[in-house]
Amino acid sequence: MAALDRGEPAPIRAACEAQGPLGVLARLFILGDAVAEEDAAAALAPMKLEQAISAGYVTRSEEGIAGEWDIRPLDAGTGTRWMISDPDGSLRLREPRRDHVLGVGAASLSLLRATPARRAGTVLDVGTGCGIQAIHAATYGERIVATDVSERALLVTRAALALNGLEADVRHGSWFEPVAGEQFDQIVANPPFVVGGTDVELVYRDSGLELDGASEVMVRDSIDHLRPGGIAVMLASWVHLDGEDRRARVASWLPGHGIDAWIVQRDVADPDLYVSTWLRDADADLRDPRGQERQQRWLSYLRKRDVTGVGFGFVFLRRTDAPSDILCEDLMQGFDDPLGDEALRYLDRVEWLRDHDVLDARFALNPTVALEKVLVPGEEGWAPAVTRVHRGDGPRWQHEIDELGTMVLAGVRPDGLPLGEVVELAALASGEDPDEVLPQAVVLAEGLVRHGLLVPADLAEGGGPA
Incomplete structure (x- = not known):
């Protein structure tokens, strides 16, 4: 499989040598090799060789029997499926047709x-x-x-x-x-x-x-x-x-x-x-x-x-x-x-x-969320540089927040106060004007909800998506 990803036929061909009919099938329909008629017939059974030729799966030439198509299994998580395409250009020297059918890439x-x-x-x-x-x-x-x-x-x-x-x-x-x-x-x-x-x-x-x-x-x-x-x-x-x-x-x-x-x-x-x-x-x-x-x-x-x-x-x-x-x-x-x-x-x-005003809603933090504080060397030791919250699952988003945002997120609970009240308490504790802080809190909260770091209580309690 590693050689397949690299587009290198020789290691694949070597791996097929001791695999009997399975190795012949891989050479026919992945590498496009020509093989002896008796080997092709044995590998294709119970399909008759002439049937495979008339159906267009293989061709006969002086070199032997060769596969015309790339045929391979694929398991994308729901069981094996068989996929067909034109030959993989990384494995066979063949000018692609204008209507070339690409395989699963x-x-x-x-x-x-x-x-x-x-x-x-x-x-x-x-x-x-x-x-x-x-x-x-x-x-x-x-x-x-x-x-x-x-x-x-x-x-x-x-x-x-x-x-x-x-x-x-x-x-x-x-x-x-x-x-x-x-x-x-x-x-x-x-x-x-x-x-x-x-x-x-x-x-x-x-x-x-x-x-x-x-x-x-x-x-x-x-x-x-x-x-x-x-x-x-x-x-x-x-x-x-x-x-x-x-x-x-x-x-x-x-x-x-x-x-x-x-x-x-x-x-x-x-x-x-x-x-x-x-x-x-x-x-x-x-x-x-x-x-x-x-x-x-x-x-x-x-x-x-x-x-x-x-x-x-x-x-x-x-x-x-x-x-x-x-x-x-x-x-x-x-x-x-x-x-x-x-x-x-x-x-x-x-x-x-x-459908909701975030300030009136109650929230919980996604359980995968982590808080990161970055410190850099300063004149008097370590100095704060940036604070982020990271989501540990899904696309692993991260958002920068300030100290007030950190306090707010520490105070949200699905059975606690609405977000607006949490913001007001955090602002008063920090000596800031709640009226100035609330609009910024709305922007932050909406971004965190979009990215699944902040989970509305009604979605979490109802089994809805985080």
Whole structure:
């Protein structure tokens, strides 16, 4: 598996030698090796070799029998599923087709972990590719619709669904055209969000829309296809333009009413790194003049459009009947907990904030919260520099607070005083004017509630999300 991640076939081939039929299958469908006919026939049994050839799984040549597809198991936490895709370019020297069907990569797995898996009546997977999100949706959705602009991707998705004994309504078309007029309880999407021009070299990567137009279309148009209370989760990218706030750019894709949005930036790449990464993903050799020409053309386009960086992350949406609440923030820190459950809890906390005055509410601290005080050398020994509260689970947020904030958080209890009274007592004890402190306390409390450090008593007592 480590060699697989590194894209090194030789150690994988060596590990397969003593594995009998299993090793032959791995060589056929992961490495794409040609093997002797008798070995292939034994490994494929009870399927007949001629059946496998006529079905297009393998081909016969002078070198022997070779696999045409990448077929491998995947356990994403709900049991083994079998996934099909075009051969992995990191393991086989093969020019990718324009309609190349990408396998399950890091982006697909990150979206899977970021997708809320609560029970849902209807689920839409836009741009299904190899079908991984639709197959995962079968674990929580009652009816699945999967779409893609690529007929080849839909062929692969149908095959993968059949191989796993699952059913979905698979439809051909671009963006939301195949589901015009329909609404869903949940939408999941891994669209062709790569930032570039209008050329489409690889269908899974390039949308033909300029800059971050693909992400804008997905974010904007998904809202019309959500039922009230419905949730959308998608991978997206956005450009950082010279002199423009990228948060305002992304927020402008959403309406002023009817949506709660949590937009999380997980990484930012400078144009040079961004372009070279995606070219290598398409097996371009940047030492070759042709590869360098493609790289120069792409970089020149981004420079002319004043692109200083490209952000990447997740967009979580919930349809409401209230004024929109849109938060764009960085989430660069490392964490292990799946983001899907946290996204649901975040949206629930936003709904709670809309319906409550934090000063009238009672709170408890998330039990994972820790207080950190940083001291630095001063003229007379250690001098306080900053005080923070850290959340120890989920995305592990941290907030800076002052001494008064520390006193307030020490005084909150689910069976105690409302927050406003706790703030007033802390202010009087510190010699500060409560009227001046209360507005600052509201801002701090709302931020801590959004990030799950401060838990409303009614949510905690009712078993609701922290």
